[in-house]
Amino acid sequence: MRIPLPYRDGNAYDLCPTARFAPTAAPRACSIARLVFVTLRATLSHAHIRPMTQAHEWNQRYLQGDTPWDTGQPSSELMRVFRTEAIPRPRALELGCGTGTNAVWLAQQGLEVTALDFSPLALQRARERAAAAGVRVRWVEGDVLCPPELGGPFDFVFDRGCYHCVRRDNVEGYLNTLRQATCPGSAVLVLAGNAKEPREPGPPVVTEEELRSELGRLLHIVWIREFRFDQVEPDGVRFLAWSCFARRVE
């Protein structure tokens, strides 16, 4: 939905022609109109405009190849957790799946995978990856904070690098999505930047306390460990990260 620019700039005055051309004609009507407008704008900016802008920005990054996280390989930490933990099956969901390296790997492990992202270009590449690998993944284009029907609940939810972005806007929205997507017994693995080593440029970071207090509102945190993201920076650095494994108990 496109909102005309003056509205986006917050010029409520422009909404009320009577105020512009005959200021005394209908002041009460204008106050009400202004109130309605301000409320509507606040709602729309969260529900539509902001995600659309952000989706465009992420899509541009994929278009320009500005995607240092996109190693083309499944996450070593995801594979490690699969070796060491009992991951419930068969239904898996990836939030913010990017070009699908992890979703395709999960499908190759025999899971029924649904993967969500709001970048159409990333999803197009993900579809091509799945086709090349000969696996089926249900790709969904949408906002993690307000997703379309995902068809859950899922036994396992994976997130590498999405939570640490969206929590800054709306952690409640993220938790709502997790709540809808899981049920008691579901397992969740979240990989996020670690605030002990913030780097610029680098991934957004969280503290262990933030992880525990935010995800702990919905999930039982089984463990949190440090690891380093696979991506290798030109200076040889690999970003410090958190791996948080949690279960939904109720």
Ligand SMILES: C[S@@+](CC[C@H](N)C(=O)[O-])C[C@H]1O[C@@H](n2cnc3c(N)ncnc32)[C@H](O)[C@@H]1O
């Ligand atoms: C750092 S990338 C990680 C991609 C993928 N998980 C990986 O490991 O390669 C973050 C991804 O989250 C997606 N994303 C960010 N905010 C989102 C939102 N609100 N809704 C859906 N996807 C989002 C971006 O488009 C991007 O693909």
